[in-house]
Amino acid sequence: MKIFLAQQNYHIGNFESNTRKIIQAIKEAKEQGGDLILFSEMSVCGYPARDFVEFNDFIGRCYTAVNEIKEHADTIGVLVGGPARNTQHRGKNLFNAAFFLYEKEIKAEVHKTLLPTYDVFDEYRYFEPSFNWQVIPFKGKKLAVTICEDIWNLGDNPLYRTCPMDILMEQQPDIMLNLSASPFDYTHDEDRKSVIKANVLKYRLPMFYCNAVGSQTEVVFDGASLVFDKDANLCRALPMFGEALEAVVLNDDGSIAGSVLEPASRVPDKELVPETLEPELNISQVYDALLLGIRDYFGKMGFSKAILGSSGGIDSAVTLAIACDALGAENVRAILMPSPYSSTHSVDDAVQLSKNLGNPYDILRINEVYQAFLNTLQPIFGDLPFSLAEENIQSRGRGNLLMAIANKFGYILLNTSNKSELATGYGTLYGDMAGGLGVLGDCYKLQVYALARYINRNREIIPASIITKAPSAELRPNQKDSDSLPEYESLDQLLYQYIEKRLGPAEIKAQGFDGALVDRTLRMVNANEYKRNQFCPIIRVSPKAFGVGRRVPIVGKYLV
Structure with missing residues (x-):
């Protein structure tokens, strides 16, 4: 037959x-x-x-x-x-x-x-x-x-x-x-x-x-x-x-x-259930899944062009590279939006990345936009010290600019947040969390680095300096992600145990994780469910992704 x-x-x-x-x-x-x-x-x-x-x-x-x-x-x-x-x-x-x-x-x-x-x-x-x-x-x-x-x-x-x-x-x-x-x-x-x-x-x-x-x-x-x-x-x-x-x-x-x-x-005799996060595991398949996710989302929705904020960081670099592969470099527009706290090398790295990929890019400095917000808010903010509010104004200003360009020219905004950030709430609602599709939202930071190495497997597309420098949101002087978050090598493994393996705090601590770190991290995860609930669709590549496959209460008390 x-x-x-x-x-x-x-x-x-x-x-x-x-x-x-x-x-x-x-x-x-x-x-x-x-x-x-x-x-x-x-x-x-x-x-x-x-x-x-x-x-x-x-x-x-x-x-x-x-x-x-x-x-x-x-x-x-x-x-x-x-x-x-x-x-x-x-x-x-x-x-x-x-x-x-x-x-x-x-x-x-x-x-x-x-x-x-x-x-x-x-x-x-x-x-x-x-x-x-x-x-x-x-x-x-x-x-x-x-x-x-x-x-x-x-x-x-x-x-x-x-x-x-x-x-x-x-x-x-x-x-x-x-x-x-x-x-x-x-x-x-x-x-x-x-x-x-x-x-x-x-x-x-x-x-x-x-x-x-x-x-x-x-x-x-x-x-x-x-x-x-x-x-x-x-x-x-x-x-x-x-x-x-x-x-x-x-x-x-x-x-x-x-x-x-x-x-x-x-042929395997049993299902593959990694006990720990293995960032390189089937990374070529992850890349191909993200590629198909972008391509089909645009094709089936009738879209053709994408826009994203290119910061010179690893997340936007990987997102831009995948999007160019999926849609064609000519259809992906990168917007560089340096603020008063952006480093020169980040702008240079973002420019070099777009030159390597061959995609169009623009540089829009947001210093005046940022200062206009501060001037408008001064009667209310008064002499209060610089805080998270001022940091987030920069992020939300960028989100507004990206959406304005998207509306004007018919682009779809690609979000560049990774799973580690979304898990811990390390992102700004209506700012860097804006977008029509989350490309890396189911990839932990360590997997994003693995994707960058995969993208560079044949030649340097993502500049080496983007991969090797310390991650930073650059929203205040000398800021690093590690100022607010544990080191990703520990954080991602801990998050994997809680999100993918569904282990509780005592079980995670029994694996040797520091007790204070476990408590702090799980509080962040659960306290920020309200942010994830407002996030755009995420391309699913893991056994347990944020979105329709993970349903926890926004107002739940468990572990908070």
């Missing part, structure tokens, strides 16, 4: 584009003699559609798309994903479904059983779990079709009470097919391989796994669709972060035609 995997980048709610892509892939598969073609989860409408699925018109258009697609499923079997109405009159109105199309008919409907509600997922809000499990007979084979999370319930501590493959095995299937929309994080490549391997070893069946690719605001899907034979050898791996259509021949004995990419002995 010749089976195609169609790894495609969908646009949520863009039914015309999604349907066109799906039909084109079907045509190509038929031309190459394909028997079956597999698409990803929720392919007709894009994933996650979230509250769009609460609109009856949206569901109707999903069905219209499926009906249009089925007209092309004449000599080839087609598995596409989409919401399906629940006609059983019990439970929620919809299922997360896979439609099996053949001979221009909907031959079968498979409903997702395991509906995740953790991290960025909220599927039980919308869908009813499956209560019927049947294999699909097709060309002498029995197909066991599952959807994404349905294969993730193995191991010593299953998350759900049901395992759909256990039920399907009673009907003696010949092959496992999984439609997935599994988001990227820097541990996930290893995770998915280990999970698929575990399924294959348990059920002794080959598996074809088709994952979505593309970025949907903050959530990035990396593709990397996989095919395993019945002996758990990895036989095919589609590219990460790109669309692909690939044919795989399944032999009658469960083997896969062609050579083995990785024998079972080399």
Whole structure:
């Protein structure tokens, strides 16, 4: 049996584009003699559609798309994903479904059983779990079709009470097919391989796994669709972060035609769970995810040009370099806004960076703007000493200038704050926290340095002086980040234990962290939730990002 995997980048709610892509892939598969073609989860409408699925018109258009697609499923079997109405009159109105199309008919409907509600997922809000499990007979084979999370319930501590493959095995299937929309994080490549391997070893069946690719605001899907034979050898791996259509021949004995990419002995046996932050871990994948995140955010929203504040610091330098790669240097405008406390070398570094990248830049000195604010506020501020208020005036002045230019010329402002700063509240609301998209908001400072080294892997793009100098906001004389924050080598590791590992203060202290440092840091994290709640969408690259995947109370008392 010749089976195609169609790894495609969908646009949520863009039914015309999604349907066109799906039909084109079907045509190509038929031309190459394909028997079956597999698409990803929720392919007709894009994933996650979230509250769009609460609109009856949206569901109707999903069905219209499926009906249009089925007209092309004449000599080839087609598995596409989409919401399906629940006609059983019990439970929620919809299922997360896979439609099996053949001979221009909907031959079968498979409903997702395991509906995740953790991290960025909220599927039980919308869908009813499956209560019927049947294999699909097709060309002498029995197909066991599952959807994404349905294969993730193995191991010593299953998350759900049901395992759909256990039920399907009673009907003696010949092959496992999984439609997935599994988001990227820097541990996930290893995770998915280990999970698929575990399924294959348990059920002794080959598996074809088709994952979505593309970025949907903050959530990035990396593709990397996989095919395993019945002996758990990895036989095919589609590219990460790109669309692909690939044919795989399944032999009658469960083997896969062609050579083995990785024998079972080399495929990971368990999910990757780093005990500490490893800044260099899969840093090339992190870079590619950020690249795709920017590119798709702009492309799907109809934007073409970006603007950002270039300070001569590491965060804005890395953001600028990635944005130029994603959008083209000519489409990214850097604005240098030195204040009375900006160092000459920071301006020089920012200029050199833009010259290296070839992007347009402007220098707008904010001394007069800053002084105008101070003069206006003098009757109220009086003779009070210089404080955080005066520091933040500079940051907010820059934010106003950036937004004015963005409004005038149709730019989207890219935010350059990193995860360490966002965690501790080291940023100014409506100032350097302004923006339409947070590029580095899920990267700790140590990871930002790792990204800079990756960007410079072939030649010096980011000037070495930007990478080696002490980080500073330059909002007061001789300021350094370490004046307000612990050293990043300690801070980032501590934050990782609290945010990614979800350890409490006593558990973190037991690992050897200084008790006073732990208490101070966790107070900062929790006291600044109100800032993060007002922040722009962040491109997610970690297992636990700020935003939709981390929900804590703004007014919570815990650890404050």
